Amino acid sequence: MELDKMDENDWKYHGEGNKSLVVSHVQHARVLRLLKYSTEDAENSHKTTEQAFRHIQNIVDYSQNVMKPLLGEKFVHNGEAVKLPLDFVRQLSLKVQQERPESRCDKVMDTLSGCALCLPNLTQLSSCCCCSREHRPPLCIEIKPKCGFLPASRHITKDIKRKVCRFCMHQHFKLANGKWKRLSRYCPLDLFSGNKQRMSRAIKHLIEEPQNNFNIFKGGECIYSCSDDADVLQDLDELAQHLRPYFLPSGSLLSRQQSSKVVLNELIQVIVSSLLSSWDGPRSGQLRKTHLSEGRVTCDASLLHRDLLRNGNHCLPKDCVLDKILGTQMLDNLDIEGLSPLLKRVEQHLQMFPKERCRLQMDGPYNASFLEKVQNCPVEDDGSIEYAVGKVHQYRVAMTAKDCSVMVAIATCGEDDGLDQSLEIQPTKPRFTCSVSILDLDPKPYESISHQSRLDSKIVNHYLRRTQPNNQELDNLEELANQSLFLGRDRDGEDCTLVFHPV
Ligand SMILES: O=P(O)(O)O[C@@H]1[C@@H](OP(=O)(O)O)[C@H](OP(=O)(O)O)[C@H](O)[C@H](OP(=O)(O)O)[C@H]1OP(=O)(O)O
Ligand SMILES: Nc1ncnc2c1ncn2[C@@H]1O[C@H](COP(=O)(O)OP(=O)(O)OP(=O)(O)O)[C@@H](O)[C@H]1O
Incomplete structure (x- = not known):
């Protein structure tokens, strides 16, 4: 990338999260990740170029020196901090503005520092030569799996935290706050279980209600994600039409409805296999006993059949991507x-x-x-x-x-395609290669921990009020809640989110 010859027409909007906006190169498998600031955040917008560059370099260092050793060399791409011409960044910001979802427009892209993080485009397969030969653009599935275990710490004061996982409790809080209109049936404990049936269900639930936990890209273009209009249900049939050439032979006689079912099911199986693939050669296939024997492996809110939860294998293969992420999440043991x-x-x-x-x-x-x-x-x-x-x-x-995302890039391949760093999965089915990466590995600021503590009590208290309206805890909570309702603000100065009142 020649930094002095940057042209905004070579880049297009790719996606964004809470803290950064990503543009992808139209030809090369590269993305630029630019920071975003809230419009009122005058302090940050006055950051000097050197401070902004330091901030991005910190992200690179953290990915490279901390997260990579913990999560594995193969999965982490730390990228490179770059300084871009200011004129290019300003033009880019204008160009992408109309593509941005409204829900993310409370923040603006940093156009003042000219600093960005340059990364490989992980929606493309890393060392794959087969995509171009096959004329089928690679598919990429992005999953933000969130926390995959129930805490077992003796410091926990509310027993519900040992039974229902944070994601499932948080869903109720988000629904009450209007962040989403429907509850997701996805449960991270199912995804991290290592049990293929439970994992398949988890992915099915992600497909049904992707929220900010699931996206699909085809040839680098997002073809499936949560609509900005939360009322709109996802069009599974349209998704299936995109996937059909990858999973069904061209002469298939199945009806449209039947084929939709088949291809979605095939997609789920490929994702499960990729997530369970061990990437460290000789030890591949070994099961990790430690993580899951440390605590309960099922969440009481998961909708799966009790028998499925009780029986069967609940172990992740050692060194598969989920094992690496779970082991790192469990550093939070208190x-x-x-x-x-x-x-x-x-x-x-x-x-x-x-x-x-x-x-x-x-x-x-x-x-x-x-x-x-x-x-x-x-x-x-x-x-x-x-x-x-x-x-x-x-x-x-x-x-x-707990906040990172996994990218699973898959492509069909012919008989004699070299697989190099990517791994062949399901050798008896249509042949696919896949490459798995982890993204969004930024350091969380020390200051954000106190926010976590307040959010934790809000989520748990809300869940208890919502699901166990007659217990003793409710009375105490209601009393507290009424006090803060009277004040109009809770002790953190944030708006109260009380939606239930004693009758
Ligand atoms: O706290 P959580 O669990 O709600 O996670 C936040 C995410 O919300 P989610 O529940 O996944 O919808 C949140 O995601 P969204 O903006 O809701 O898409 C961010 O990822 C946030 O991280 P950061 O503060 O921007 O670095 C995440 O915050 P932290 O990881 O900093 O706590
Ligand atoms: N290297 C990459 N290759 C391809 N796509 C990427 C890459 N990095 C980020 N993206 C896309 O851009 C989106 C936003 O990036 P990212 O998750 O890093 O933003 P964020 O603001 O840090 O997110 P969060 O809301 O979790 O804080 C991702 O969900 C993903 O779809």
Whole structure:
């Protein structure tokens, strides 16, 4: 990429999340990830170019030096911080504006610093020569799986957290807040179970209600995602028509309805196989016992049949992408409730000794020494600041793993195609190669932990009110809620989200 010859016409809108907007190159398999700021956030928009560049370099360092060793070399592409001509960025921002979903327009793209992260376009297969020969553009499935385990920490005060997973509880809170109009039936514990039936169901539920957890790309173009109009149901038939050439022979005599069912089912099987593929050669196929034996493996809110949840295999193959993500998520072993007193210890320490912020690497640098603090944190609390900081760092790394996305790029291939880094799956079926990557591996700021703590209580309290209206806890909660309703704002100064009132 020649930075001095950048032309906005070579780039197009690709997608965005809460913190960044992504454009893809029209010819080369590259994307630029630009930061976004809230319109009122004057502080950030006044960041100097050097500060913005440092911020992006921190993301690269964190991906490369912290997340890559934890998640695996094969899955992580850290990219490169780049400085772009300001004129190019301004033109690009104007060009993409009309493509942006309204729900994301509360933030604006950073057009002042000229800094961005340049990454491989993960919707394309990494080293695949077969796509062009097959004349079928690669498919890519993006899944944001969220937290895949139930916490088992002794610090937990509400028993419901040991039974119902955070995602399933959060759904009710999001529905009440109007973020989504329908509950998703997806449960991350099913996806992370390693049980093929449960995983297939989880993916089926993602397809039915993708929200911000599921997208499909064909040839780099998004062909299936959550509509910005939350009332619109997804058109599965249209999706099936896109997928038909990949999964059904051209002369198939199946009716449109039958073929839709078949291709969606085939798609699900290919995704499951890709997610379970072990990528480390000799150990492939070994099952990981540790993660799942550490806690309960089922969520009470999951709609799957009890027998399916109780019986069968519930192990992830060692070193498959889900195993790597789950292991990293489980660095949060105290839960936010157990972490809170340690966070206070750190806050008090930093108030007394502000210069320690640097030595303790609260905001980086994200180097080998940071990883060492994460990996070698003592098991027992010895009352030290080092222990508290180690747990805070572990929690932040776990937060990243709970919010990352997995990209599964698949392409059909012929008999003698070289597979190189991608892996052949389902050798007896139509032949596919796949390549799996993990994206959105940004460091979560130290300051965001206190927000997590408040959000955790809101989600749990809301869930209890919503699902167990007669229990004792409700009375206490209602009393608290009424107090804050009276004040109009809760203790965090955020709008109350009370929707249920005692009758
Ligand atoms: O806190 P959560 O679990 O709601 O996760 C947030 C995500 O919401 P979700 O529940 O996935 O819809 C949220 O996603 P959306 O903006 O809702 O698509 C962000 O990913 C957010 O991360 P960041 O603060 O932008 O770095 C995520 O926040 P953190 O990972 O920083 O907590
Ligand atoms: N390297 C990549 N290749 C292809 N597509 C990408 C790449 N990086 C990001 N994307 C696309 O852009 C979207 C937004 O990127 P990303 O998830 O990193 O944004 P974010 O703002 O950090 O998200 P969040 O809301 O989780 O904070 C992704 O969902 C994905 O579809």
